[in-house]
Amino acid sequence: MPSPHPSRRAVLAGAAASAFAGRAIAAPASPFGPLKAPSWSADSLQAAASAKGVTYGCEVPFHRFGKDAAYRQAVARECGILVCGTEMKMEAVLPAPGRTAFAEGDEIQRFARANGQRMRGHTLVWHEALPEWVRPLLARSNAFQAEDFLRRWIGTVAGHYRGTIEAWDVVNEILAGQDQVRRPDGLRETPWLAALGPDYVDLAFRILHEADPRAAGTWNEDAVEQGVPWMEERRTRVLKRIEGMRARGVPIRRFGLQSHLTSTLPIDQGQLRRFLAELGKLGIGIELTEFDIDDRAFPGDVAARDRAVADFARRYLDVVLDEPALLNVLTWDIYDPDTWLNDHPFRKRPDGLPQRPLPLDAQYRRKPLWHAMRKAFADAPDHSAARARLRRG
Template identity: 75%
Template sequence: MREGARGAALDTACDVGPMTRRSLLAGAAGLLAAPARAANDPFGPMGRPSWAADSLQAAAARTGLTYGAEVPGFRFARDPAYRQAVAREAGMLVCGTEMKMEVVRPEPGKTDFAQADALVRFARSNGQRMRGHTLVWHEALPPWVRPLLARATAPQAEDFLRRWIETVAGRYRGQIASWDVVNEVLSQDGGGPEGLRESPWLTALGPGYVDLAFRILHEVDPKAAGCWNEDAVEQGVPWMEARRIRVLKRLEGMLARGVPIRRFGLQSHITSTVPIDQGQLRRFLREIGAMGLGIEITEFDIDDRAFPADVATRDRKVADLAKSYLEVVAAEPAVLNVMSWDLYDPDTWLNDHPYRKRPDGLPQRALPLDAQFKRKPLWHAMKAVFGQAPDHSAARAKLR
């Protein structure tokens, strides 16, 4: 969809010389050329729940949990069997890339919501809820945005951030249960301003960009829960424990400042090369819950590169590792959702990541369903954990 000349002013500012506040404000307004959608238009009415009585979602729901999955647009668009599996197993869906700026705003003056809209319509028709991923990240930015932010003044960058969140969160107002407002904001070593990762947003706006993004989302869609989504805070090694301490300190500061954050997300890309310390994990979740925040497991999968090639052995070890992690997760009353990063082995990102590939080159078996959409030992372990967990329905209903 092409937008008018006002939108092009901001989009091309990085190419036509120094920006003025007036030109950037005029251009930022173009981000809103598409009006916000009403809650029931054009995504259709909420349908009857599609998940099966023996599904992961059905097992999770008995204790107040929701099970869901990331859905890659390429697979969703072309594979009916995949869509059937998603409808059968999940009570919540999330786009992998289709709501990120690189897809929604790929070129100056162009906005594309087609893939995200399709998944939202699918979810509504199947009685499934949606998560939003992700509003502010140091990656998934279209090439034209980095130079724009590098040259912007702080007020100009704030205007751009505001218009971006208003555009995407405004379009899906009333459709999204929770948004990953910021994603992977901690630096790896604790360095940087306030321990934040180097990013175009930090450079343009300073450390306050994190609080600002939450405040903007709350203005745009106050019913959507704002979530800070973070990686590498789950397992039992000293450097992850240090990150957990930093998370707790930052959460306390955000709440003290009145930032409208309602949830913390653990990505949970669990690796077989690092142990699970159930005690440390339990304490971490408990301390977040004691702050009155909900917790989400947002991108769960199991990196199996330390396990043998034999499929039966490997699947058993993956299931055991998942069980040791999820039984702590499912026992915490503040945990609301457990989302796997896809649910179908052939699509896992682990096969393409240079540091996550198996040394023997075999495809990873990281997700609940295999290449034939059959339920694996991991699926059965997840269902068993959900089924045996304490019932925290009442506590979780309050946090939602």
């Protein structure tokens, strides 16, 4: 005779299921409108990039997008691909058990389609941006329950946008940082690792592929770009893990270099070139997903600082754009006043001046960084055919 009281396992599984009531993993895509003619101008960053088979775009913060027509015009003029900063993360989509919130992400998606722009999805599995109710849920769950929750989460958000997202950041920042305890496998200690073990990475890619086979699964990682020994170690770990994933048949198709470059660290073009070439040999597409330049090491004078930022960007982009596997270049926003760098305690300039890390200034004027990026695209070799093959998967 069954017990009249539900088991702990049943209670936890029910709690996870309640967050996704009425939603199936293969839910049909919402109607975001047809993909219309491109809006970008003939002299835009996207026009220069697309001539070489690359797509340029940016992160779009809804607080700016929703209220500033000049911002929307700039994004429509310059970009061929967009990504939401927060609006597709779990903290935004699942604010409470049994409740989903897609309105802001949907609005950006409709804008993109109306302007002939593609969309990236950001991000499915991260140790940050978790709603307050999810951490304790994962902590109480066994592996079966945690996997059920992960399947329902990815199925919900990827199913909602099914067929309209070019690539999803499936896992984000999964390697331990420089100052964190190192496991032998290099993985960061997170609620996902605690609940599911190291196989959660492979599992997340397989679930996305089930939910939306057309979306390219991307591993998005930070601090793998510059010429210091601890980043070289991380690059080695990346290559080793991707080799293993490919051998296991995990449907990983892309690797994302966040590219939050800092002027206080060097760019070693030789190391960078070798790393990108090794990724290309593995059949992995490459994306710059969050490109900007922390200008702390440069002078306060605006003209001198802008020139230094532009020169720094060229040293990086000239190498990256040489690699045939490079598909997308996205800046983390496009408009200086909104940069996250001014709010981060370890990124603020010592002189207190606002950073100037992005292509457009506070008046939406094109800065030296914009011109350096456009020239880098124009000077890059044309790998359009190789890039088209990688996009097809």
